[in-house]
Amino acid sequence: MRTDDLIDPEVDRAIDTLPNRLNEFGYDPWGLSPRHAKVYFSLAKQIYRYFRPEVRGVENVPEGRVLIVANHGGQLPFDGLVIAVACLLLARPPRLVRSMAERWVSTLPVVNEAFARSGVVLGDPINCRNILLDDQAILVFPEGAKGSGKVWKDRYKLRRFGRGFMRLALQTGSPVVPVSVVGSEEAIVSVYDWQGLARLVKAPYIPVSPLLPLLGPLAYLPLPVKFHLRFGEPMRFEGPFDDEDAAIDRKVDRVQSTLQRMIDEGLAARTSLFF
């Protein structure tokens, strides 16, 4: 079977409309390759459909540079995947969001390559700034890995946001679009973060599933929870990007409290984990 046979026509059309500048071999400097991205996004669309996402407010994603800021949870970055597919298939015009990955991801064989070809870049201020200045969309999880590795009892409680995204928003004049993802933080259940083992294998966290004795490794397959995505109104900020931490924190807090409110509303409106 040729890899081209895997390409979903909807993904194919959407990626063909992207304005990304490529060299004569079809790559951008970070290693994005639309030709490969079509295959990876077609696979991602299958995962997207598994979570049956209900998406609201995608029209709030403006044209040009934008920072998409979302809550992070569920051990594996299905939240990022679902947001990226939603932006590609539902936003008008289609957007290829560049997700900011942990440094650790660059060291994972195969995964690092698939991510790079699909547009994921190392979450570094210089990468981020260059991509925003190029009028692209960036997806950040300001909670970082400590958000993704949240245990069950902490789900949907936002960890303290980092300041980096706000400094970049101010520096590049980019609007911030908060996105609440409800469902993702229950996809893979973790009751304990095994830091001892995580340090040993140089991973940011190792989730321990309560279903482990029952299911073995299958306990790490994501549950068929339903995702609810809500894109909020763009938030614009002004002021010096190199302001003191306290001043940046006040702006970050506005994003964090807006997002927490959106999450809480989403949770209250939800009637079932699976429908």
Added chain:
Amino acid sequence: MAHVLVTGIAGGLARRVAERLLARGDEVVGVDYREAPGAAGPGLERLTVRRASYNKTSIEDVFRHRRYDAVLHLGRVGNLKESVGKRFDLNVVGTQKIMNLCVAHGVRRLVVLSTFHIYGAHPSNHIPIFEDEPLRAGVEFPQIADAIQLDNMASTWVYRHPEVSTAVLRPTNVIGATLQNTMSRLLRWRRAPYVFGFNPMTQFVDEDDLAAAVLAAAGGDQAGVFNVAGPGALPWRTALRLVGARPYPVVPALARAYSFATAAAPPYLLRFLMYPCVISDAAFRKAFDWAPKVALGEALRRCVGGGAAGEGAAAAPRAT
């Protein structure tokens, strides 16, 4: 007409540079610590060749013999060629000696050829890397210390001795049919290694383009440290496919063992097959009005002796 001293004259790049200088009527003296093939070769008939170790007194005589307008120190010794101790003597002690001689003999322009290897290929490298960023290579590979120290010394020199206007160049992978450096030889193999699960964006600059860059730097007056990146970046395995090599995988955990067993590439170079080290040469292009003329695909084909087939996009490879 100018008098120019070129170091590393036994190497392919220095000879390309000498050829260009002679063609425009300059008087060129080439020096090397190795036996150099002399004035052999078309375009090099008027080349004067001296043999001298850069760290020994014999190099002093090369400077007494003539007054040079410019010195092009292209003779950095690569990692595979000599032992650590000898590299330190030639690259660090030797470079210091050459720079001191430039001051003593009133040389107005000095170009030092460093390398982008000193940035290191690291999982936390952003893209692109600019000149003022940390040199990470030494963290994991202390054996590259001589190259880092050469670069540091030359970079400090830029500010300590403004009377010798100095440009330090950090080129990316230089490739060409006449070059015997690790990357050029790797590309000429029928079977070439990649690290399983990794396929980083890699830059190449053609030897002729780098020769032109050295000349542009020699003729300019801007002092400083400059990356030279060439026409662009492509994934390592795509490069291998373009040169017609059959790629074979090396397991990441065994990369070091592979390197020692085959002596194909020093271990630090295998890291460049795992993590990107993509540099920006915007500053160099602006300062010296230089741009590469040889496209990536053509540079690769030239390196393996495939001639100049300017196909570019037509040769774009298929998926994965």
